[in-house]
Amino acid sequence: MVFVVPVQARYAASYRECLDVVAREQRYLAQIEALPLEKIEGFLKDSVATDAAQFFAVDGDRVVGWADVFPAWAHAVSHCGTLGMGVAPAYRGQGLGKRLLQACIEKAWQKGLTRITLEARADNTAAIALYEKFGFQHEALMRNAMRFGGQYFSAVQMSLLREQGPLRA
Numbered sequence: 001m002v003f004v005v006p007v008q009a010r011y012a013a014s015y016r017e018c019l020d021v022v023a024r025e026q027r028y029l030a031q032i033e034a035l036p037l038e039k040i041e042g043f044l045k046d047s048v049a050t051d052a053a054q055f056f057a058v059d060g061d062r063v064v065g066w067a068d069v070f071p072a073w074a075h076a077v078s079h080c081g082t083l084g085m086g087v088a089p090a091y092r093g094q095g096l097g098k099r100l101l102q103a104c105i106e107k108a109w110q111k112g113l114t115r116i117t118l119e120a121r122a123d124n125t126a127a128i129a130l131y132e133k134f135g136f137q138h139e140a141l142m143r144n145a146m147r148f149g150g151q152y153f154s155a156v157q158m159s160l161l162r163e164q165g166p167l168r169a
Ligand SMILES: CC(C)(COP(=O)(O)OP(=O)(O)OC[C@H]1O[C@@H](n2cnc3c(N)ncnc32)[C@H](O)[C@@H]1OP(=O)(O)O)[C@@H](O)C(=O)NCCC(=O)NCCS
Pocket: 022, 028, 029, 084, 085, 086, 087, 088, 091, 092, 093, 094, 095, 096, 097, 098, 099, 118, 119, 120, 121, 124, 125, 126, 127, 129, 130, 133
């Protein structure tokens, strides 16, 4: 049984492992490996302290997915948050992405955010379909926005506004 739980510092190593596996696919995330554990530990400590919109999917003690929305710091854009997420390959297609995203969006709205943005590689059809399902709208095509192994890929920028109403998953 997989549970979706709010961020907890004790998941740092397992979260790092999950992030690393997805990053090393070199297809979906901008980073191609996870940051060192000390950095991740510090990051999660801050998240816990700020009650961040950050959730993990956990199977036993193992993190198998994550989603987070972090707000921009500057005053005029502090209502905006950026979404990041991923699910371990063996756990995809089982509804975890939907559960993680739902929890994260609800929390982001609770915390007062009114706009969530994201960027996804334009050929990441699974992620884009998931975001569209939740009402995210396409805003821009960012040409050559990502580069893997010397090859350029365009990315889509999408956003969800709180005023759009209830979740539509
Ligand atoms: C995108 C991702 C998080 C989706 O997680 P998931 O747990 O597989 O998604 P779910 O099982 O909850 O599926 C949710 C919806 O996504 C879409 N989807 C999922 N897999 C899909 C696929 N292979 N092809 C097309 N659509 C797909 C469907 O709309 C699905 O809804 P449905 O089941 O009602 O049809 C996951 O594929 C992933 O981790 N990918 C690699 C990392 C990544 O792309 N992160 C986002 C970067 S922007």
